[in-house]
Structures are given as C-alpha cells and as structure tokens.
Amino acid sequence: MSVVQLQRETSPANAGIGSATSGAGATEPRLRIKDVRLEYSTRGKNVVAIDNISIDVPDNQFAVIVGPSGCGKSSLLYLVAGLAEPTSGEILLGDEEVDGPGPDRGMVFQSYTLFPWLTVRENVEFGLKRRRMPAKQREEIVNRYLNETGLAAFHDAYPKQLSGGMMQRVAIARALANDPKILLMDEPFGALDSQTRNSMQKLLLRVWEENRKTVLFVTHDIDEAILLGDRIYVMTARPGRLKEEIIVPIPRPRSMDMVMDAEFIAVKRRILDLLKNEIKDDEH
Amino acid sequence: MARKRSLIDACLTPKSEVPAGLRYAVSTLTWLVVIGLWSLATYGGFMKDIFLPSPSAVIGAFFRLFEDGTLQQHIWASLQVVVIGFLISSLIAVPLGLLMGTFRVVQAGLEPLVNFIRYLPVTSFVPLFILWIGIGIEQRIMVIFFGTFFQQLVMIADVSRGVSKDLLNASYTLGASRRDALLHVLTPAALPGIVDTLRITMGWAWTYLVVAELVAASSGLGYISMKAMRGFQVDVIFLAIAVIGLLGLFTDTVFRLVRLRLVPWAN
Ligand SMILES: Nc1ncnc2c1ncn2[C@@H]1O[C@H](COP(=O)(O)OP(=O)(O)O)[C@@H](O)[C@H]1O
Numbered sequence A: 001m002s003v004v005q006l007q008r009e010t011s012p013a014n015a016g017i018g019s020a021t022s023g024a025g026a027t028e029p030r031l032r033i034k035d036v037r038l039e040y041s042t043r044g045k046n047v048v049a050i051d052n053i054s055i056d057v058p059d060n061q062f063a064v065i066v067g068p069s070g071c072g073k074s075s076l077l078y079l080v081a082g083l084a085e086p087t088s089g090e091i092l093l094g095d096e097e098v099d100g101p102g103p104d105r106g107m108v109f110q111s112y113t114l115f116p117w118l119t120v121r122e123n124v125e126f127g128l129k130r131r132r133m134p135a136k137q138r139e140e141i142v143n144r145y146l147n148e149t150g151l152a153a154f155h156d157a158y159p160k161q162l163s164g165g166m167m168q169r170v171a172i173a174r175a176l177a178n179d180p181k182i183l184l185m186d187e188p189f190g191a192l193d194s195q196t197r198n199s200m201q202k203l204l205l206r207v208w209e210e211n212r213k214t215v216l217f218v219t220h221d222i223d224e225a226i227l228l229g230d231r232i233y234v235m236t237a238r239p240g241r242l243k244e245e246i247i248v249p250i251p252r253p254r255s256m257d258m259v260m261d262a263e264f265i266a267v268k269r270r271i272l273d274l275l276k277n278e279i280k281d282d283e284h
Numbered sequence B: 001m002a003r004k005r006s007l008i009d010a011c012l013t014p015k016s017e018v019p020a021g022l023r024y025a026v027s028t029l030t031w032l033v034v035i036g037l038w039s040l041a042t043y044g045g046f047m048k049d050i051f052l053p054s055p056s057a058v059i060g061a062f063f064r065l066f067e068d069g070t071l072q073q074h075i076w077a078s079l080q081v082v083v084i085g086f087l088i089s090s091l092i093a094v095p096l097g098l099l100m101g102t103f104r105v106v107q108a109g110l111e112p113l114v115n116f117i118r119y120l121p122v123t124s125f126v127p128l129f130i131l132w133i134g135i136g137i138e139q140r141i142m143v144i145f146f147g148t149f150f151q152q153l154v155m156i157a158d159v160s161r162g163v164s165k166d167l168l169n170a171s172y173t174l175g176a177s178r179r180d181a182l183l184h185v186l187t188p189a190a191l192p193g194i195v196d197t198l199r200i201t202m203g204w205a206w207t208y209l210v211v212a213e214l215v216a217a218s219s220g221l222g223y224i225s226m227k228a229m230r231g232f233q234v235d236v237i238f239l240a241i242a243v244i245g246l247l248g249l250f251t252d253t254v255f256r257l258v259r260l261r262l263v264p265w266a267n
C-alpha cells in the first residue's frame, strides 16, 4: 500500500494536500484494522474475501472505502461491526478489541433494514429503548435526529409508506440516535436514483458537519467517495487488498459544485487509474 | 392513439385488474349455476331424492333440526373439538416452530422426526387413539391436534427461517441482546406469517373434524351425518356438510380480520 501525494496533479494554489503519515492535526487513530484476513468456506472451498488489510482511521474523520464489486467492502464493514469474525488479525476501536456487535458501532446497511412493524419514530427509538432510557430523554434525542434528517413530518409513518431515500434517512437517524463511536455505512445510497442520491449526499454532508462522527463509508461511486471523504481507501479486486490511501485535499464544507474543481478531478483521475488496472486484472 | 382498453382486454390480460362489480357478478353467477344445476337435477327428477336431496329438502332439514335444538347442540360439540384441538396445537407449535426455524440445534433435533410424522395419515392413528384414550372428546381433540400440530410446526419454522438476517444484524448494531432480537425482532417480523399459517391450518382442522367424529362420537356434525346415513336421511348429510363449510368460512373470516387488526403494517 502506498499513500499518494496528489501535489503534482493539482494546481499549486491548493496546498491543502496531505498524506496519512503527515496528516497534520489528525488525532490518534481510533479505529485500527490490523492485518485482517477473512476467508469464507462454502462447500469445502475456501474463498479469500479479504487479504491482509490494515487501516487506521483517526477520530472524527470521514473515511471512504472504494473498490470493484465483490472485493470485500461489505465484508470489511461486517467485521468492524462485529457481525463476522476475521480469520486472522484484529480490529480495535480505541483500546478495545472488537468482539461481537455493539451499539458503539452503528451501521446503515445496503439493504433496507427498517423494522416494518415500527413507525419511523419507533425505529429511531429502538436502540434507546434497548438501553432502557427514560421516555422523556428518548423523545428529546429522537426529535433531534428526526429534525436533522428532515423526517419530523413523517414520524408516524410506517416504512412501507416511505420511498427508498426516506428509508435510508430513517436508518441514518436510527444509527445516530444511539450516539455510536463510529458510523459504518455500506453503500447506503446504492439503490437510489441519481437525483435522490445527490440529495442524500447533501443531507449526509450537512448532518456530518453537525456531528463530526467518525464514519467508515463504503461505495463504488467515485464521485460520492470524493465528495464525502476526508480519506479514501482504494481496494483491489478479489481477494480484497488495500491498494492505496488517498487524502482528499478538498476543504469543507463541501458542496455538489465542487465536482468540477481541479482538485476533485485530480483525485478522480487518480482513483479511476487505480480501478482501471483492477478491472483489467480481473478480466483474464 | 391512446385507446382505452376494453373490458374484454382487461379480462384476458394476466393479472390485470377488473371492476369490482364484474368480480361480484361473476362470483354470484358461479353460485347460481351450482344451485341451478342442483335444482334441475332434483326438481327435474333426474336424481332420486334418496341420493341427492333438493335444495328445499335441505332447508327443511335445517329448520327441523334447528327448532328442536339438536343442530345447535351438535354445532357446539364440533366447534369445541376443533377450537380446543387447534388452540392446544397452536400454543405449542408457534413458539416451538419459531425456535426450530431460528436455532439450528433445535432444527436438527426435531426436523427429521417431525417430517416423518407429518406424512403419516391421521386416520391410521384413530384406532390407536381410541385404544389409548377412549372415545370421549379427548380422543377427537387428539385427532385434530395430531392433524394440525406437525404441519403448523413445519410451516412456522419456515416463516421464522424466512426472516431476513439483516434485520437481526441491524438490531445487534443498535445494541439488542440475543433475547431482544428474539422477542423484539424475530417474533414481530414473523407475526404476519404466523397468522397466515394459523388461518390455513384452521381450514385443515375442520377437515379432520369429520375423521374424528365419524368413527367414535356421540355428538357433532360428523356424528349426525353418520347417523343420517344409517337412516337414509341424505338431506341431513347435506346439511351437516353445508354447516361445516359455513363454519370454516366463518373462522377464516375471523382470521382475516385478526390479520388486518394485528399486523396492519404488513398489508
Ligand atoms: N457469506 C458468504 N459466504 C461465502 N462467500 C461470501 C459470503 N459473503 C461474501 N462472500 C464473497 O466474498 C467476496 C466479497 O464480498 P462482499 O464483501 O460482499 O463484497 P463487496 O461488498 O465489495 O461487493 C465476494 O466474492 C463474495 O462472493
């Protein structure tokens, strides 16, 4: 793995380019994925889904994983969530080793996972109820996140009455209401039409500015990765390895217009190059 | 060019909707045809009335048995058997089926045995039940139980296996314990399927009723048909069949309403 400096390709006026090692001001890594390997065994055959990945995500960073389909992105998130166990290696959140799922690692899934028998409000409330939080306090928190995600008017609706974008908004509010240390997002907007996806990205940028929670976000959409991420981890095709870590030199707050900026295009070109090789590698 | 599609088109297009009025008209027509053919066969003298009673004979039988109270008494006896047998079966099969579909160990322990018993004809056990528990109401309840329990178990296990694992995973990442996941995710997620299973197996319970009452009983709708056969009272046999059908329709409607009330989010 290498850490890229994008200096040469961007205009000299923009000096905000960093690297993982020189990341000025970045605090101690909070999430540490150390030499993690994951093999699935199905019908006696072993498939290597993740081949020795190490990633450090510092506190309050928006980290994005991009890679071709099937390269083990979801698997990596499941490992961090504690929903699967690595074959070898370890994952640390702070000083604690990840051992099974817990509310300190909230997750927004690729598929819709709202509880269909609960209203929007009850869905967002689910984690707080498991913690036996008093009703008054619960309502306050739930209202805050319903407002932040623009769902206040729909709090009494059932999931089946909502569009895909709305459902993922509820899923985000539900995960955030629990105040996790890290938010894991597995292609949360992958199934949405492009217009809805754009508005969800805007919403996520805004919500993230307000909370600055550590995020590990998986996508195969390069624009989305650059728009949202502080750093981008590019993965190789199966077996998934880390190919490159890119620090995105675009200042915040970000907006949709930035996709035309020189830095944006430079990062995009770099990622496209990396992935182009991957797709070729995969073809023979 | 936007031509409105004709009614005939709508009728011939797979899965296409047709006006509600047309649907009711066709349903009514089916009944009219059945009753019409029946009337033709009996009033027209094509069938002897000791084999096929006329509609008016069956209605006559209804009033005869209703006025002296025997019909109500036998309906009550049958209803008791079906409802008690079905309740006992459901009370055990629902939780056990959920466990069977959720925990591989329970599945491994029960499935082979259950699948074996499930295909044994209930009728072949009736002599055994009579030998073991006599000819009281317990024996008839046992037949209903035996007929429905193993089917329910397998169907409810399937329902619980069908609950998306992502739903459980989502609850874990929100801090749910295994117990929480079972009580607050798996069970509510399986509820629509459970209600559907109960509705279907209730229908089967009615069909086992006659098996239970034909052989050894002194009351019930199956029993009066048996008695009527000995006295060549075909009208009473027809009446008993019609009443069982109507009771089945009634319980089915009850389950449909229960589903609407209990799991409105799933409709
Ligand atoms: N439960 C599983 N059993 C066996 N193989 C799996 C399982 N889940 C994923 N895989 C395989 O592991 C690889 C990585 O999958 P995944 O993490 O879903 O990739 P991505 O999210 O990047 O598309 C794929 O080749 C997939 O077929």
Ligand SMILES: [Mg+2]
Pocket (backbone or CB within 6 Å): A073, A074, A075, A110, A186, A187
């Ligand atoms: Mg995936």
